[in-house]
Amino acid sequence: MLTNAPFTAEQCDETKPSCNQCAKSRRQCPGYKDEFDLMFRNETRATEKRAQRASKKTLLAAAARKQGTAEAESSTSARLAPPPTTTTTTITTTRRRSPFELAVIPAIQINTETQASCHFVSNFVLLPRQGSTRGFMDYLIPVMKNDPGASHLQFAFNACALASLGNRVSSIGTDFHERSFAEYVKALQATNAAIRDPKKSTSDSLLAAVLLLSMFENITATKNGEYAWGSHIDGAIQLARARGPNQLQSKVGLQLFIAVRIQLIIHALSSGEAPPMGVDWWFASAICDHLAARCQHLNLQTATLRAEVTSIMTSLARTPANTALILSLMRRAQALDADLAAWMAGLPPSWHHRPVHWQDQLPADESAFPGRVDAYPDFWIASVWNLARTARLICMSLAVRCAAWAVAPVDYRTTKEYAAAARTAGEMIGDILASVPYHLGWKGPTGGGGGQFACGEDHSMKGLAGYFLTWPLGCVIIQDYLTDAQRRWVVGRLKYIADDLGVKYAHILTQLQVRVPSMLIRRDGMMVQPYAMSHNFEKLLSDARRAAPTAGYAMNPLQQREAMQKQAYEQTRIELITRVTGVGVEESAQTVAKKWLSVS
Template sequence: MVYCGKPSRGCQMCRTRRIKCDETKPTCNQCTKSRRQCPGYKDEFDLVFRNETKATERRAKKATKKAAAAAAATATTTTAQRVMGSAGQEPISPASSSVGGGDELSPTFKDMIKSPFELAVIPAIQIPPETRATCHFVSNFVLIPRQGGTRGFMDYLVPLMKSESANSHLQHAFNACALASLGNRTNAGGGGGSTIDFAAKAYNEYTKALSATNAALRDPEASRSDGLLAAVLLLGMFENITAKQMGDFAWGSHVEGAIQIVKARGRKQLRTKIGLMLFIAVRTQLIIHTLTSGKAPIMGVEWWMGDAVKDEMAASCQRLNLRTSELRAEVTRVMTTVARTPENVELMQCLMRRAQELDADSVEWMRRLPEHWQYKTLCWEDHVPNGDYSRAEVFPGRVDVYNDFWIASVWNMARTNRLILASITVRCAAWVCSPVDYRTTPEYATAARVCMDTITDILACVPYHLGWHVKRKHLFQNDELSGFACGDDSDTKGLAGYFLTWPLACVMGQDYATDAQRQWVQGRLKFIGDELGIKYAHILSQLQVRIPSMLIRRDGLMAQPYPMAHNFEKLLSARMAPPTAGYAMNPLQQREAMQKEDFEKRRSELLNKATGTATGSTGESVKLVAQKWLTV
């Protein structure tokens, strides 16, 4: 305590506003005139003796920070390389040793890694591109969970990178992703004058990673290691970052490879912390792969969910996702293999009821979420600048914010799951009521209402992902938002775009989305591809898929053309009959050939409609993605 001279006796409000207070009690007239709540006056003792401890502490910290910055500036390159582990010789994080021991990530990890990175950016010309790329990737994609908080994203890389050599498959895969991501962001406007060919360096590292990964797969011991599985996941991510033509299928092949590795590793991989994190990461990729391809998950739901729960709420959502993928595959199989008989109509109605029950379970999951999982409405926006939806940051309506990106991504998985369940319900209703228009059924009316509400919820979360709220901190203050391994959390993150790409593509393909919503979503996907460097978003932004109407049309194309298909003996004897005189085929074979020709023609028309006006190599890529989504 020190004496600080004659203090002001005015109220705290007037002192803050730096105006003269008339010191009228109990409230001053200045506050009354300006309709402000007067906080009152300090005690006489507090006026004379003021606690300077906190102010002194702040000054000491400021002086220490300046001294540390001056000392670190003389050895910036060495410091950055040591902390970021650019060559694989040092750990990415000084706190990573605690992770390997099974403890939660230290809250000081981010603080220890952030300051040297900021120092390294200043004389960036002296920093090797690999080091800059490492800093960029970790600060954009490695999401660190808070103490006692939810899961992170790719946080398993922190301990794994510590134990890997400079020439390992994991190191090369990491370098490929980091260089590709930084190159995409640099070319987008963060440094267009750079003479470094990041793309060439990235593909060089990618080639080395593929070679090293293939060699490891031939080694019985290395093929089941944590490092190999993490490398395969990174290779899949590289395809999404760089995708221009075949990104979707290349990503799918890496996911299928990761699934086979997980299957070979067995249940014992769940005994370690890193093994459990990798298993859940593969399960997440499996869910997206099965929902987009219409395939059922191999080994079944229980194999993927049993004893592999890190966060109970997220695991419940993923269980619903896996059950939906199984149901969707079963519905498609039934529609393409059975005839329309009373027994099969009852079977289809049973499948439709299962879809409705799963949707009710999804609603119940949302209702049971704890408080820290809930989102908050930040504000409402009604204006679109110049009426151009493709460039607007916010679609008219709500703007919601979440506690972190990972929670928001789980919410969106649940929402897209509801969109898929609605399409299953309508497809079943269309099959049952055919040839009556399915849009007259009560199932269609319910699905339309659910989908329109779900689309609104997904659009409301996009500004949060893309950093709109950061520019308006006066509207919302929260110091516990998602924390990345290094860098400034206020920047727009590549991970946000990575999480958003698939939900936005699902929204754009819905029959229930309006033209304005599609235009806005298309603009956001273009922004993710151009500004955040997730190039796969460009391919998805050009899709003209409409669900469920195109799926219903496909169901009609793939349906069994023979009303007596269940009578296999009669069908077989007709097919094996000799050709009619003067013809090369019998009547049944002629009918099959004509139907096949008509099917191919209608199939081509459906795919051309789904790809829109896309041409060239991009058009071929869009066509391949559309073909996979529609499975025709």
Template sequence: MMVYCGKPSRGCQMCRTRRIKCDETKPTCKQCAKSNRQCPGYKDEFDIIFRNETKATERRAKKAEKKRGAFEPSLPSTAVQREGSAGQEPISPVTSEDTLLSPFAKEVVKSPLELAIIPAIEIPMDTKASCHFVSNFILIPQQGSTRGFLDYLVPLLKREPNESHLQHAFNACSLASLGNRVGPAQTVDFREKATYEYTLALRRVSLALQHPEESKSDGLLAAVLMLGMFENITAQKMGDFAWGSHIEGAIQIVKARGRKQLRTKTGLGLFIGVRTQLIIHSLTSGTAPMMGADWWLHDAIKDETSAACQRINLHTAELRAELTQVMTTISRKPENVAFILSLLRRAQALDAECLAWMKSIPEQWQYKTLCWEDNVPRGDYANAEVFPGRVDVYNDFWIASVWNMMRTARLILHSLAVRCAAWVCSPVDFRTTPEYATAARVCEEMITDIIASVPYHLGWHAKRRHLFANKDLSGFACGEDDCMKGLAGYFLTWPLACVNGQDYVTDRQRAWVVGRLRYIGDELGIKYAHILSQLHIRIPSMMIVRDSLVAQPSANYPMAHNFVKMISTSARDMTPPRGYTMNAMQHRQTLQKEAQEAGKAELVAKASGAGGAEDAEDVHKVAKNWLKV
């Protein structure tokens, strides 16, 4: 409440504190100049006359008046004279104009003058971490827009109690993210606290899943998604599999919630969040989306353009899973060749839909080329901020992430087409096929586009704002928009990992992409990027080798049925070695299986690269999961 407080002194704060008459000379009064003191200046006239008096402040003022009244009779005569001298007034009690409420904590902070002579109040670790996470990962849609990321957390956290599973999962992510970006001296404290919060969240999620109603709540689903995000941020051992288990758990919760969850804004946002994670999980693991693509698309559209992108990605995941299974089971017969060719045509049709999406995208979704970079200092591609070529800018990070999701879909679709062509033309070299020539052209273009988007994500929107025609970035929930954001690195991890594994990437491009993944892990705190930077996967060539390794003998030879019959006939006449309990046919099958397993192990070893001993186990398991051998 704004109240009129009478006619107070208009003197500077220093003279009022010293209780002497101020001559009100501006900008610096002469009393401060004579005593060699720094004059703090004068308050605004409106603030002098009107003060925002709350009930709590009124109570403090009355209490101070009573105390002052009790001691007034014993005041020294000099003090009485000073108090009654012309132009002076007694020291007033502390009111709301002399205090500020910290935006991070419910603590009263002293006036600027008092802050100059007393230590600043220490902000609690949890409060710092929460503000850091909200300002780095929660993207709030602008007015009239549906573009956002984790925006459903804001209303949910307000409703959830402090000891809820969602609050603990949020605390775990916040502490882990900030801990990855502070100095080494504080990292251990943040890591221990984050792990403790993660453990509490797991325990409460497990208890909530035992209750029929609570197991279907918005808060529980959001908590499970946050636990999956924690795995990406921390990249602890078995991080990839823990992330996958959390996503699979979220999928089961969504299935149990049914279609009624789409009736609320929060429910729809959570559903789309799970769907996005499902796409990445399906594409990395080679498994089909649970419940099928159509189930995830029916009545679940928040933005038409992004929904069309996710629809193509879901169908791409279905096609990849189907092709991977087929390659391990069918023999080379005319009807099977026709079936593989039909899969090839499906991949080409989906790629045509990708191209149509890119050509028909709305104006506000279009990106612009900001400038061209021509050189790399000292040829150090691993640490260069920009790769020579285009630098593109987007209206916000969310739009850029959707574009890159579509580009990675095209990379995967062309790898599937080449795998189909390789199976059909075997034993002829697949690099002689027209499908490979088309894939090389399209994939090189998509790789260039993804690389051109990276500088925008990693700081160009902050360092070179004067070059941007459109400065209306989508807003984060708090903090400044024009600074480095962890969300940008989180969005980049998947497309950069796909680029790093392509056959069509040059050595310089690969060195630069690996450097950017390491930068994301080091500077933006998304530690899973470190593991992905150590993968040496090559697509589609390794997948074609993998197809031949896991296939049955009948899948490799035109006269497979005669070949198997010939082996069976000759095996009956072979004499088993001395002391050997298996017959000759079993012995041959064992040797074939050993050779097959050795080939798989060699393939995974190549894909794992030569990472550090600390991350070698994680890299090996991620590579094995991606290749599914």
């Protein structure tokens, strides 16, 4: 009990939640700490004894009411007591246990596997809201319940659970790393055996196990060479294909199919590969939420276009016909971006995010980047928003790559496509950064948010929030349009996700040294070898000046560059004469410039 004046312990009548003496004297009495709080916060032994003594009357009275007599309590205590252990301090059955001991001792003897399972479910299994289809890995609960004999699924789940818990707590006394990898190896062996079994190869449990194996890679991998996530996603894609349309007839089968589709989107966008079976195959009769499905469809279209652009740019010669083809691809990228922008604008109010804070400067814990901080209805909706934003970043990168290919050797940064891309990319980057504090439990005026998890506290720090952020932050960190300050902050947040939330894959993203679209543009130019007559530079320039205008432009690339240089030169002349003569009117300055600095 805390007071504003000296107050001895004898004066306190130990009433909970506050003593009567404090109430009469109008003193502040915060009450007494709970025994569980004392146990798990490692309070000193003296503090624990004081707490037990303070609540002894209440606990004993409750025990007496429940069991009737002190003799019945003693008998029940002996019966419920766990067997003696070989620890340094052994509690024998000859001494009557207090209600505190009876309550706490069984709680702290939960085995590691059970703790790991609860931890994983409370961090990564997001349940859908009532009347909604929004969830993440919620298929695990019914699949594990309906197929308890699926060893491949149980091993994969154990591997993820042990790895996740090991990343979040001290491993003193327990080698989580070794145990999780042992379960991972068992899962791989059992999964390979299940694939060869005609009955098990199309089961829900097998596909769920492969998705868990891919999750294990995100939780544990810290180096590119160790990262096998893509191979597991390729396997999940092939399993989804082999399962056929029948998998969509059940709720769990549909959830698994959509989970594979989401992983496919990220895999296709990050690898530059087109989605297998085409875009429409992944959406035939596989719709749970039309708004999310529309966004995912646009993302797969973006992945397909990116693969097409890369393939064409590495094989085409620079001819007028091929330039026209490249410009048509540029317009497709711009149209996709417009569709994504329209999807964002057309979302209902239940999907809208809102600004809740403006951060003037970088806080000491770097929890928010200076600028806007947004809040969302839940993690799932926030992840769909960021999926759309990353698709727009990729569309802008494709548009700039195509423009650079078409106008070379003119600097692509002088084109209107680059200016438009810089504006859009800057906006998308700002929106993604503004969503990060919400995901990571920001302790600002509105606190953090999230959703309904299978167990545990919904508003505690969740590994799933960090997992959802790895793709958008990984896409942002390689952008040319990111400022140095923004890049440092993103690196810091990725390290936080890896070290504090246990999604170790985030460490790999901090090591990326790629910059887009600039590096891709340079590679495109080197692969295509656009200057076939570079050995005869004079003839190259002569032919370039006489070339027909590029489709969609008034001049050919060289004429456009020379016009821009002339314009810049004229502007410099005007500024020079204005300073020398003091003439402030532009027309007068141009007249003087023609007289004083005439050129042929």
